[in-house]
Amino acid sequence: MTEYSLYLGCIIPTLFPHVERAVRDALFGSNVSPAEMTSASCCAPNYMFGLSKQAWLALNKRNLSLATGTVLTACDECFASLQDARLAISEGGKGLPEVKPFLSFLSDQQETLKKEARSLGLRCAIQHSCHLLRPSKVRMVDNPDNPLMMKNALDVIGCSPVPHDEEMSCCGGQASGQLSPGKELAAKKIASATRAGADCIVTTCAHCLNQISRNSPQLPVLHLAQLYALSLGSDPSSVGVPNALVRRAAGQQ
């Protein structure tokens, strides 16, 4: 059985503690007890800071040294940052722990989860995170043009993906400064999901979650772990699922 170390990054524990609860509940539901990485720092994604590649590398060398077994990330930006660092430190990441994103983990655990999961019947607009998919030659997670893992993961908990115009576009969260198109990109995404009649937007990236939810006063934006935790019987308020969604999910029973 694979041994995991849980790397939560900083956005989830500080800005979305309910998502952390949901991630832990979903892991519990998968019968996986990961080692903690409470001494780890931010993964300082070079995409985000672009300030010092050396500092990014030094931080992640330390982070990877704190892990036992495979590093399981709850945020796709952390996944990309740690994966890039792993490959930059040694050829092919030799001698370093593997890094696995939450969505791949759920995919591995599908058979166990299917037995425990209750069908939620929600209509979800998927936010495919850029850093989970591209560059696909490096990430090697899913097909970058027709990603299926999120759709399959929703199917396990009885949710249906709602196709929408901006499904494959970027949330804009990593742009910054005077010219930043971030707000406009988030607004387009939210409008497109709303037009498609989705109950919520769902993602596995904490940066997408932060960027889109800050700009979406109406339509709920959730981490996939929150829906999994709800499906596995967690208290909705402890995993931050809004009442309207809970009622809608209950109506399907």
Place this chain on the structure above:
Amino acid sequence: MTNENLLSVGNIVRCFQCGTCTSACTTNSVLPEYNPRRAMEMILSTGAIPTVEEAWACATCANCAERCPRGVSAMEVMLAVRSNFADKAPEDRRIMARNIVNTGHAFNPPDGLKEIRTRLGLADVALDDENVAQVQAAVEKAGLSDIVRSTSRGGDKR
């Protein structure tokens, strides 16, 4: 970073100016004046370096790198330009860097976080002094601390 260094980043010298990067570019879709093909052309032909504003307008979606028929990553070039102007980075990013140096985490805990986490059965998220010292030792050599020292003391929250 000089232009000579930029020429060693992201396979830029293989660029044959087809413009696929610009067609695929997220930022260009809403900000037409941001044009990665043109930025690559300028670097290659005149040695001009994109501005710091342009470099930070890149959303790092990696569509350019995914689609380029020549294996060029305009995104990586833009990231290299960012580090070239590290002391002029947008303030929100510099504050995050400062938070990392001071606490190990990019985001400062909002008010009441500890209580919320306790209620949810989650342990405190703050790194202890020993771990913060390790983080500081790791980034000190890399020069991030210098950038942080030059950051104005603004608000701590994004």
